[in-house]
Each structure stands twice: as C-alpha cells, then as structure tokens.
Amino acid sequence: MPDTLLSINGLSAGTEDKPILHDISLTVDAGQTHVLMGPNGAGKSTLGHVIMGDPTYRVASGSITFDGTDITELSPDKRSLAGIFLSYQAPVEVPGVPLYSFLRTICQMRPELKTTARKFRQRVADICKQLDMDDSFLTRELNVGFSGGEKKKIEMLQLLLLQPKLAILDETDSGLDVDALAIVSRGIEAYRQECDGALLIITHNTRILERLDVDRTHVMVRGSLVGEGDASLIDEIDATGFGRFEEALAAKGGAN
Ligand SMILES: Nc1ncnc2c1ncn2[C@@H]1O[C@H](COP(=O)(O)OP(=O)(O)OP(=O)(O)O)[C@@H](O)[C@H]1O
Ligand SMILES: [Mg+2]
Numbered sequence: 001m002p003d004t005l006l007s008i009n010g011l012s013a014g015t016e017d018k019p020i021l022h023d024i025s026l027t028v029d030a031g032q033t034h035v036l037m038g039p040n041g042a043g044k045s046t047l048g049h050v051i052m053g054d055p056t057y058r059v060a061s062g063s064i065t066f067d068g069t070d071i072t073e074l075s076p077d078k079r080s081l082a083g084i085f086l087s088y089q090a091p092v093e094v095p096g097v098p099l100y101s102f103l104r105t106i107c108q109m110r111p112e113l114k115t116t117a118r119k120f121r122q123r124v125a126d127i128c129k130q131l132d133m134d135d136s137f138l139t140r141e142l143n144v145g146f147s148g149g150e151k152k153k154i155e156m157l158q159l160l161l162l163q164p165k166l167a168i169l170d171e172t173d174s175g176l177d178v179d180a181l182a183i184v185s186r187g188i189e190a191y192r193q194e195c196d197g198a199l200l201i202i203t204h205n206t207r208i209l210e211r212l213d214v215d216r217t218h219v220m221v222r223g224s225l226v227g228e229g230d231a232s233l234i235d236e237i238d239a240t241g242f243g244r245f246e247e248a249l250a251a252k253g254g255a256n
Pocket of ligand 2: 044045046170
C-alpha cells in the first residue's frame with residue numbers, strides 16, 4: 001500500500017465574498033508527481049495557496065490532511081515545518097532580508113536540516129552551481145530587483161535546500177528562457193531523485209514535465225476538478241484544449 005501524503009476531501013474555499021474552489025478531492029501519495037492543469041482563472045493557484053494555508057482564503061467546508069495530520073486549520077509556518085513547500089507564481093519581495101540569511105534561518109528552524117555554518121555554506125554553493133546561479137545573489141535582498149527567471153531559480157534553491165515532502169510548483173516555468181527552463185527542470189528532477197519528494201505541478205507548459213514521470217494529471221475548470229488521468233492526458237490537453245472538460249462541467253450544471 002502506498003503512503004498517502006496529501007489528502008484533500010470535499011474542499012470548498014474562496015475569499016470572504018467569492019467562492020472559488022468547489023468540492024475538491026485529491027490524493028497525492030509520497031514520492032508521486034501530480035500535474036494540475038486548467039484554463040486561466042480556474043482556481044489552480046488558489047488551491048496551492050489554500051493547501052499552504054494562505055489566510056487570504058477561507059475554507060468553507062472539507063478538509064486537508066497531510067502526512068496523517070489534519071492541517072485544515074494550521075498556520076502556513078506550521079504547514080511549512082510539516083514539509084509542504086509552495087513555489088509562488090509571483091514570488092514576493094522581502095526588502096531588508098538578504099537571501100543567504102533567509103535560507104540559513106529557515107533551515108535552522110528544521111531540526112532535520114540543522115547543520116554547521118561551514119557545511120551550510122558549502123551546500124548552498126553546490127546548489128547554486130547546480131542551478132547555474134551567480135552566488136552574488138546570496139547577499140542581495142530576498143527577491144528584490146531579481147528578474148522573473150532569477151526569482152524562479154531562487155525558489156529552486158529553496159526547494160533543494162529544504163527538501164520538503166511535498167512541493168507545489170505554481171508555474172515555476174513561466175517566463176524562463178530555454179536554458180533556464182532546462183536548469184529548473186534539472187532542479188526539479190534532482191529534488192525528485194535526491195529527496196524522493198512528491199510534486200504537485202501547476203503548469204501551462206508541458207516542457208517542464210519532459211524529465212519527470214507523471215503519475216496523475218488533474219484538470220480544473222471554474223473551481224472544480226473535472227478530469228483525472230495518467231500522463232497521456234497532458235498530451236490530449238495539449239492537442240485539443242480544455243473544451244471537453246468545460247462541456248462536462250456545464251452538463252453537470254457546473255459551478256461558478
Ligand atoms: N485574493 C483574491 N481576491 C479576489 N479574487 C481572487 C483572489 N484570488 C483568486 N481570485 C479569483 O479566483 C479565480 C481563480 O484564480 P487563480 O489565480 O486561482 O486561477 P489560476 O487557475 O491559477 O489561473 P492562471 O492559470 O491564470 O494562473 C480568478 O477569477 C481570480 O480572479
Ligand atoms: Mg495561477
């Protein structure tokens with residue numbers, strides 16, 4: 001029996017005045033790679049944020065269980081400590097906090113990642129090299145003034161350092177040039193192999209998936225999950241779009 005890592009049951013959520021997600025149920029087993037696709041505005045990023053506990057959103061019903069614990073009411077920092085990582089579609093800038101200090105602080109908060117300053121410096125240097133990242137980035141303020149592609153690489157650096165049990169990557173590939181895309185893809189592959197971590201990848205671009213074995217693909221339309229399949233579903237969507245899923249939802253008297 002595989003170990004269930006993330007289990008979402010009948011989850012409905014939204015902002016204070018706008019329902020966005022409707023009756024979402026989804027299970028990710030340890031070490032699996034899942035892909036979430038859907039048209040713009042479907043609610044994919046919202047689902048990522050709700051799994052992470054973003055207080056912008058309110059859970060109206062349903063539950064989220066992670067690694068055997070109900071985390072529906074848990075704060076984002078506790079979810080992060082439990083082993084969930086969210087790479088943001090648009091990473092936030094944190095003025096005044098140098099990237100290196102930020103990385104050191106978050107790793108020191110994890111008993112399993114605590115290490116000496118020297119070993120930590122070496123580990124960071126190794127990952128920077130792996131990601132073809134200029135190590136002058138480390139002394140700059142977190143995400144401030146970095147280009148879109150550079151911010152995505154910084155998120156990969158965090159992913160490889162933190163080794164979470166589940167990484168939710170929200171359009172980590174958007175805006176990357178062809179070389180950066182290859183580097184980020186290799187970073188994700190390294191996370192899969194070195195940490196045996198699970199992935200929930202939100203993407204419109206299937207190139208990022210080329211180096212990965214996808215276990216399940218989910219399709220979200222207007223806040224509802226309307227399709228699920230194996231990796232072949234990605235090729236079908238690439239070829240024919242979301243039309244049949246929109247129609248299926250409409251036939252069911254779809255939400256929103
Ligand atoms: N904080 C918020 N306040 C108001 N509306 C919101 C908020 N967050 C999300 N929404 C709305 O919820 C819907 C789903 O947004 P979301 O960002 O989850 O879509 P998405 O599937 O990630 O789209 P994309 O592929 O364009 O990134 C959109 O209509 C969006 O405007
Ligand atoms: Mg989004």
